[in-house]
Amino acid sequence: MSVSADKLETAVGDILEMTAKATEQGSKLWEKLINQPTTADDPAACVLNDFSEAFRELGEAMMAHPGKIVADQMEVLKKQQELYQHTVLRFLGKDVGPVVEPEKGDKRFASEQWSENPLFDYIKQLYLLQGNGLMKMVKDTDGISDHSRKKVEYLMRQYVNALAPSNFAGLNPDVINKTLETGGANLVAGIEQLTEDLEASAQGSLNVTMTDTSAFQVGRNVATTPxxxxxxxxxxxxxxxxxxxxxxxxxxxxxxxxxxxxxxxxxxxxxxxxxxxxxxxxxxxxxxxxxxxxxxxxxxxxxxxxxxxxxxxxxxxxxxxxxxxxxxxxxxxxxxxxxxxxxxxxxxxxxxxxxxxxxxxxxxFSQPGEIGVFINETAIAGIEKQMNMLGYYDGRQMAFSFNLLRENDLFWSFFINNYLKGQRPAAFDLLYWNSDSTNLPATMHSYYLRNMYLNNRxxxxxxxxxxxxxxxxxxxxxxxxxxxxxxxxxxxxxxxxxxxxxxxxxxxxxxxxxxxxxxxxxxxxxxxxxxxxxxxxxxxxxxxxxxxxxxxxxxxxxxxxxxxxxxxxxxxxxxxxxxxxxxxxxxxxxxxxxxxxxxxxxxxx
CATH class of the missing domain: 3.40.50.1820 (Alpha/Beta hydrolase fold, catalytic domain)
Incomplete structure (x- = not known):
């Protein structure tokens, strides 16, 4: 479905009204978010401090090899110029191939508009070029420890994927079409869902609703073996x-x-x-x-x-x-x-x-996988301070962390569906289970993190x-x-x-x-x-x-x-x-x- 001028003209009044409502609700939500209390002892703050050390190490390594950075940047600029030329030719009706394509299995750009519309195709390819360039820069930098490289790659990947144009209402053609169809009601519904999810989330996390929880009941249609x-x-x-x-x-x-x-x-x-x-x-x-x-x-x-x-x-x-x-x-x-x-x-x-x-x-536990980027003395000490205060580790925080190991599939896809399109997620028993988190006692979790993950005893x-x-x-x-x-x-x-x-x-x-x-x-x-x-x-x-x-x-x-x-x-x-x-x-x-x-x-x- 393409975005037509006459459709835009007939829907603009409704959109302005609905957008005003969404903006008002969004302002209240933002005020609530920025007023959440945070301290240096928060696990998130401790983790960010630890990541900052890894980025410092990356910066020093990059400065030791400036020629490689310049070469990588020049390659990105060259590809961007090629993309600009291809886009101009497409607007002139010429058939040209892509400069860069999403990786196989990347569902973010599945809509035909991302390829058929020259403007959205340009936005998509420009994002891919710049995002791939950032990730390649980290990967190619010599003189950085493996542990620090994994931390930087993880956080850079989160940054790159968060900035995908598909995550923004004004850049995602599916969301734009939805907004035109509903007169902006999807944005209002999305803000309402976001508010509900934040209310149900642990502090410092956003547990996006992944399934229709009303469709399941433990003992009724899941966990039913007699x-x-x-x-x-x-x-x-x-x-x-x-x-x-x-x-x-x-x-x-x-x-x-x-x-x-x-x-x-x-x-x-x-x-x-x-x-x-x-x-x-x-x-x-x-x-x-x-x-x-x-x-x-x-x-x-x-x-x-x-x-x-x-x-x-x-x-x-x-x-x-x-x-x-x-x-x-x-x-x-x-x-x-x-x-x-x-x-x-x-x-x-x-x-x-x-x-x-x-x-x-x-x-x-010598190979803990990607979760290993959070396994260090600084991060664990931060978690312990919070657990000592609460008496437990909130399972919703753990669920949020594990979802970010597969952020596009387990976070951003639901972010788009729920908050931008304003749709309720479908009923799916596996995701219902995944959302049914459990806490961990403070003493046990501290022992587990230190003796298993940190020290592999x-x-x-x-x-x-x-x-x-x-x-x-x-x-x-x-x-x-x-x-x-x-x-x-x-x-x-x-x-x-x-x-x-x-x-x-x-x-x-x-x-x-x-x-x-x-x-x-x-x-x-x-x-x-x-x-x-x-x-x-x-x-x-x-x-x-x-x-x-x-x-x-x-x-x-x-x-x-x-x-x-x-x-x-x-x-x-x-x-x-x-x-x-x-x-x-x-x-x-x-x-x-x-x-x-x-x-x-x-x-x-």
Missing amino acids: GKVIHQNDMMQLIQYEPTTKTVFKRPLLVIPPFINKYYIMDLRADNSLIKWLVDQGHTVFVISWVNPGPSLRNKGFDNYMLEGPVEALDVIETITGEKEFNAIGYCLGGTLLSATLAYLKKKRREPIKSATFLATLID LVEKNALELDGVKIDLSAVKIPTYFLSASQDHIALWQATYKGAQAIGGKPRFVLGGSGHIAGVINPPAANKYGYWTNDAGALPEQADDWFKAAESHSGSWWVDWQEWVQTQGGTEAVEPRVPGKGPVAAIEDAPGSYVKQRIVDVLGK
């Missing part, structure tokens, strides 16, 4: 699921989800629920549902999560089933906790878990102490299964590979397709993504060497895991265990009450 809560404490509820097979495997299965998100990523819908699939394969499945902590749990540490989480859960499962041997699955941070639990129990001369599975799990022998016990992962000799995802930007697969090498015994390493979520939640019926295995023997030292000799498979890793776990023992057929019918009474129906606690309910704001 089961019972059969135990609870301050930290978790333990769910046992209803069996669906005539017999079940003798050895029960405990699933430990991450406590930075809610467990129902593994139980969104019946057709992609890992939990339901495990039940349907004949496993007696128990899942930990973590509490959404507030200030009262500020002193709960990592060892509390271990003792009141998997350790206590194993005792309860033994009471219910009479079994003393178990399989366990840990996802993301739940897998990190599982590894520490295995080492702790080993030192206590206990080995109830006979096979352990780690899904997209970091154990060796989990893989050091006897470097970590939990509940008075120094742990050693290499002493754990049970069979392990590691599933990583090839496009995971949170737990890089090369880093999770190092974790498989850190635990003793014989690990099976499997690489799935896609990312941190889709690579794990990949049901066989979907027949998507595929996976790689390498059965040559011991894991090679380097992850890339493992991949070179790996064999590609279609379908889901779930099937491969089921075949593997059945070779680990405990597969004798026994009568199904019905939750609440044994020695432990049911407390309530699954999914329980803990998982329904949203941050606004916990904090009252």
Whole structure:
């Protein structure tokens, strides 16, 4: 749809009226934003101070090689002159090719107007030339440390992507057309949505609404696999699921989800629920549902999560089933906790878990991925000061930080849809889960950041102490299964590979397709993504060497895991265990009450 003069003339009155309303609301919103209290102790201020040091290092390195800067700038100017000439020719009706094109998969310029209209095409290409030039300047500068380069590249990328013309109402042809169609009502609706989102966001962040939250209810159309809560404490509820097979495997299965998100990523819908699939394969499945902590749990540490989480859960499962041997699955941070639990129990001369599975799990934190730009003493100290004041780390801040790792897909696309076009986002269960954040207790989060991310002590022998016990992962000799995802930007697969090498015994390493979520939640019926295995023997030292000799498979890793776990023992057929019918009474129906606690309910704001 093109922008015509007659359409502009008929709509201009309505637009002026609506724009005036949007401006009035925007002024009030801006006043609220600039009046938010900030101090030097705010995490954002600490992070910016740390980034400023990286930019200082970049500036010194650039000044040492001025010729390279001049050459890069001249190249950009040359391309800009070529773009200007091409644009003139296009206005004269000539057919000329682009000087620069968006990268494959860049959805910001998908509208035909960005290519067919010479003016918008010029704006798009000029932005790409200048943005690419800035990023190339950082990449090509010698004499800067890798850590500082990553910080500068991250912040420069945020800057470049924030200035994309698609993010501005007057430069985005789709927004202009929408404004003409609605007489500016989209701008007013957008300001209203922005105001609502800011009210619901943690201080210092903007949690853009990603989905129609009214379309979902935990226990009604997500997290619906039948089961019972059969135990609870301050930290978790333990769910046992209803069996669906005539017999079940003798050895029960405990699933430990991450406590930075809610467990129902593994139980969104019946057709992609890992939990339901495990039940349907004949496993007696128990899942930990973590509490959404507030200030009262500020002193709960990592060892509390271990003792009141998997350790206590194993005792309860033994009471219910009479079994003393178990399989366990840990996802993301739940897998990190599982590894520490295995080492702790080993030192206590206990080995109830006979096979352990780690899904997209970091154990060796030497390659933390892009989140590593925030891992340093300055940034962590800033977070700790805020947590000491509040008693918790606000999960909405964490969600905002993780969304900015994929800013165009997980922030700016919704910014445009919600605030510029004035549209409500569509209903999408995965994004509903992604928006359903959880807090972290101050003590635990500080321990996790310092001992795992900052100092990488989990893989050091006897470097970590939990509940008075120094742990050693290499002493754990049970069979392990590691599933990583090839496009995971949170737990890089090369880093999770190092974790498989850190635990003793014989690990099976499997690489799935896609990312941190889709690579794990990949049901066989979907027949998507595929996976790689390498059965040559011991894991090679380097992850890339493992991949070179790996064999590609279609379908889901779930099937491969089921075949593997059945070779680990405990597969004798026994009568199904019905939750609440044994020695432990049911407390309530699954999914329980803990998982329904949203941050606004916990904090009252």
